Amino acid sequence: MSLPSNSLLLMPVIDLHLPESLLFAPPPILAVVAAENAPILLTGVLLSLVIIYLASKIGAEISQYLNFPPVLGELVSGVIVGVSAFDWIVFADSDLPATESGVMFVLQWIYHISPAIATNVFESQSEVISVLAELGVIILLFEIGLESDLRQLKAVGVQAVVVACVGVAVPFAAGTAGLMVIFHVAAIPAIFAGAALTATSIGITSKVLSELGQLNSTEGQIIVGAAVIDDVLGIIVLAVVASLAKTGSIDVGNVIYLIFSATAFLLGSILLAGIFNKGFVLIVDTLKTRGNIVIPAFILAFFMAFLGNAIHLEAILGAFAAGLVLDETDARNELDGLVKPVADLLVPIFFVTVGAQADLGVLNPADPANWGGLLVAGFLITIAIVGKLVTGWVVFGKPKINRLAIGIGMIPRGEVGLVFAGIGAASGVIDKSLEAAIILMVIVTTFAAPPFLRIAFDRSNIAPSEIE
Amino acid sequence: MSLPSNSLLLMPVIDLHLPESLLFAPPPILAVVAAENAPILLTGVLLSLVIIYLASKIGAEISQYLNFPPVLGELVSGVIVGVSAFDWIVFADSDLPATESGVMFVLQWIYHISPAIATNVFESQSEVISVLAELGVIILLFEIGLESDLRQLKAVGVQAVVVACVGVAVPFAAGTAGLMVIFHVAAIPAIFAGAALTATSIGITSKVLSELGQLNSTEGQIIVGAAVIDDVLGIIVLAVVASLAKTGSIDVGNVIYLIFSATAFLLGSILLAGIFNKGFVLIVDTLKTRGNIVIPAFILAFFMAFLGNAIHLEAILGAFAAGLVLDETDARNELDGLVKPVADLLVPIFFVTVGAQADLGVLNPADPANWGGLLVAGFLITIAIVGKLVTGWVVFGKPKINRLAIGIGMIPRGEVGLVFAGIGAASGVIDKSLEAAIILMVIVTTFAAPPFLRIAFDRSNIAPSEIE
Known part of the structure; x- marks a missing residue:
């Protein structure tokens, strides 16, 4: 076969051009994982929201007390719970793996989920919080x-x-x-x-x-x-x-x-x-x-x-x-x-x-x-x-x-x-x-x-x- | 080469069983797609919310006018915009492909996205609306x-x-x-x-x-x-x-x-x-x-x-x-x-x-x-x-x-x-x-x-x- 040696590297690109009928078919494995994960995802979103609200309120109040604008306190408390410090609220587009996220750590402890499912939930949860x-x-x-x-x-x-x-x-x-x-x-x-x-x-x-x-x-x-x-x-x-x-x-x-x-x-x-x-x-x-x-x-x-x-x-x-x-x-x-x-x-x-x-x-x-x-x-x-x-x-x-x-x-x-x-x-x-x-x-x-x-x-x- | 003819189709499934270290590494292609898709996803969520609110309000008002409880009108108008009738608000776990969703049709018209990206956005958008x-x-x-x-x-x-x-x-x-x-x-x-x-x-x-x-x-x-x-x-x-x-x-x-x-x-x-x-x-x-x-x-x-x-x-x-x-x-x-x-x-x-x-x-x-x-x-x-x-x-x-x-x-x-x-x-x-x-x-x-x-x-x- 006379394919150039880099043809394999091109394969993911080629995959994207499969016939529409194949691409449109729902991917069964991902869909099943998602249905099982729906309550885990919701639990993760709820926990994230609780942490975000606690952080924002504590930050805003301290900032207000020190005569600074509350929004500054919300921002700084975000830095504290985020990727710069405690890693409680972490997003999938950071370089950190799912296991390093505080929220995901709790979810893994509650649901005993596999690393693969954890990554899946982590990405979905990042997306939901980002849209919110x-x-x-x-x-x-x-x-x-x-x-x-x-x-x-x-x-x-x-x-x-x-x-x-x-x-x-x-x-x-x-x-x-x-x-x-x-x-x-x-x-x-x-x-x-x-x-x-x-x-x-x-x-x-x-x-x-x-x-x-x-x-x-x-x-x-x-x-x-x-x-x-x-x-x-x-x-x-x-x-x-x-x-x-x-x-x-x-x-x-x-x-x-x-x-x-x-x-x-x-x-x-x-x-x-x-x-x-x-x-x-x-x-x-x-x-x-x-x-x-x-x-x-x-x-x-x-x-x-x-x-x-x-x-x-x-x-x-x-x-x-x-x-x-x-x-x-x-x-x-x-x-x-x-x-x-x-x-x-x-x-x-x-x-x-x-x-x-x-x-x-x-x-x-x-x-x-x-x-x-x-x-x-x-x-x-x-x-x-x-x-x-x-x-x-x-x-x-x-x-x-x-x-x-x-x-x-x-x-x-x-x-x-x-x-x-x-x-x-x-x-x-x-x-x-x-x-x-x-x-x-x-x-x-x-x-x-x-x-x-x-x-x-x-x-x-x-x-x-x-x-x- | 002696690969079975359907080996290409199996590749995504095999991918899911890679060693943990690889699973935790952010998948570069998906991540890039996701970053590009973030505004498209938001556009889809906003359009879905506009349709949902219009449907709920029209349904509630008609129901109220006919002396039935408003919630019934919201439910029935949901049936009308949903998978039973007009397919405007459709979810990825239905059997319908992304192209059949009214919201996705508009997104494809605005952004000229490929079917693969459309499916990706469709799934994410279903997930976000479900969590909401x-x-x-x-x-x-x-x-x-x-x-x-x-x-x-x-x-x-x-x-x-x-x-x-x-x-x-x-x-x-x-x-x-x-x-x-x-x-x-x-x-x-x-x-x-x-x-x-x-x-x-x-x-x-x-x-x-x-x-x-x-x-x-x-x-x-x-x-x-x-x-x-x-x-x-x-x-x-x-x-x-x-x-x-x-x-x-x-x-x-x-x-x-x-x-x-x-x-x-x-x-x-x-x-x-x-x-x-x-x-x-x-x-x-x-x-x-x-x-x-x-x-x-x-x-x-x-x-x-x-x-x-x-x-x-x-x-x-x-x-x-x-x-x-x-x-x-x-x-x-x-x-x-x-x-x-x-x-x-x-x-x-x-x-x-x-x-x-x-x-x-x-x-x-x-x-x-x-x-x-x-x-x-x-x-x-x-x-x-x-x-x-x-x-x-x-x-x-x-x-x-x-x-x-x-x-x-x-x-x-x-x-x-x-x-x-x-x-x-x-x-x-x-x-x-x-x-x-x-x-x-x-x-x-x-x-x-x-x-x-x-x-x-x-x-x-x-x-x-x-x-x-």
Whole structure:
């Protein structure tokens, strides 16, 4: 036979092209294993959820007690229960075998299952928890959309827009260019990491400002307005970058198409909001059975998220648009109250999972092999801080304004930065070291901003200029 | 080369028996496929949820409009979108290939994926929706537990206990014996189907009674009390039967152990409720971050469900016990409001899934091959009706009571019957024909009871004897 010697290596590829009738036949052995494993899988999912909820609540409470944002505690407790430390919540795409997972250890102890079945259950369970985490981030963005008041944006005006645009452009450009030129990172992961530096956390910033009594000062209004705008910009950037990552190549025409379609998707939803709202209120009033508000709202959120994915953008862009749309509904207050417990249950799964999946061990300074990754992390943190600090100096026409406070106020990254890390890692675009660097960047900027913001406002002898 | 001609087909099977070290190594090809597929899987899950929610809401509203319980509409609309009719929501354990699933058809159209990847995504998506449905039934039982007022049980007294016990024992014994003797069904599926006949639906019965203004009559109080008790008995029976099904053999010692442990688990939880409650209130009051009530409640619910599975009983037994425990908490009213939207979102997934998975085509009377299955269904429906009708005549010391109304009031099966069908089918204990027969039994008893109950109360010339 005259087959080339590497024909065997090609066989798995050939297998994928077997006649359809064979491929479509249900694989009997896997199916039987799955049916037997269904209760084991459920037990594993339940145990994982219990651990995730315990970790998130303990982390959030400690963080709150120490005057840091609760989300930071959820992230850090995720790191503790995850692959960096205790290995209780481990995912199949890490390099760890099933036996190293704490949850799987318990399952093996309860059910005396064979290693092969353990691996099977481990993979299925990872997949289920990952989807739950993705539903969590969809609901998170839906809630952020619901809370973003578009009318408020019009009020804060041009100063906030300028601060937001500079605060997105500088870290993105400097981060991407630096990673490519200095650290020779490939273009797509470099763009992804650069994009992760863009979005200021509205939640964290406005909480600290409100504690300092600066929420209604000119500085506070500019910071919050800019944070809302750069969230929107950040989500558009993420949709574009993630879509680039899927195709694997950067084509100028494609980038323009993606930016255009992401913006059109968001603006279109907002322009159609009036029609959506009338329809939504009509439906809610017509329905007589349980869930008359929450089910239509989630049909819209999940359908828009589906649409976002289907047009090769991102599910979270759709969920965010759905939130913006329903933001102005008459039923909004009631809807907020109904979305809250659902978000309380699903969003922590996302934050804990992001922490648990990130292997901060790859940045352990004790191992010289990690020093390169540490340098990258240090670079990202520097750009994240400097890139936002400069925004204070682009505010014009306000000579007495506290420029340092505005710059510092823009520093904390939060949810959206973690969304970048989570989606980047899940899609395999960024490697472990870059993922860990982004998460470290989020942790450092979030920890650092509150104390420095206090100092910046205290140091200035100028009383906070009240909004005119 | 002397390989047999079918050696290629055997390769996947042989692969499963590789040495452990290889099994634990992450399979590179599958892992790559899975990472690429993650967004496709999410798109499929989102589309499935949109279809499930649309179906459940349309079904519930039509059912409500026609004066039938909403849950029946959710079940029937599940049948319509499922394997019996339109094939939109199909599960990998049905005999249908991925291409026949409506959701997969859309995914293939959007992503142009190969048949092999489609099958991979189809299986993962089935698994995720199944776990969501299982979480739905866990939350359903948690909610039923929360709504079951244990103090009310003490009030309705011995009459309700007698009615409940007879109404559980007669259909269970007659159903199981009949299936084994007349239809030669094997012992374990026969016991499973017999057990599915036991539990009256509290929700459906009390809704019809309240419409008739009979909720506070002696008859109404006996019916509702007995329905609460036979729910508890039914869940214990389910836990025991499902556990028997897992081991596959019926050993008298094991049955006694299971009945004892299920009862002890439930009674133990109730006895410890006081301590649980104090601890729960203390925790809720201490926590300062979001989700301070809902997260501890779900930690308890999921942990008890985990425990139920871990001691080889059932997750829903644990969730029900958790609901009973928190039922008497001071924070209960607030908790009810928080659990409601979560239940509104997850419980319909369960009901629609049960309908979608059941292939009512196996009972199509046009095909003579199905006549055996139809006879079984007819038998189950007869036993379900007669076995509850007799309960009216065991009430003692109340000569003027409307015995027929009590008997009819106990007839509608609902959630718990569907739980039996869902769990039985998922674990492979009952075959498609028996699953379809149980679901038909639930539909018929639920449709039939309300009109006959109206007739029974109207016909009696005796005014409803008010409760003393």
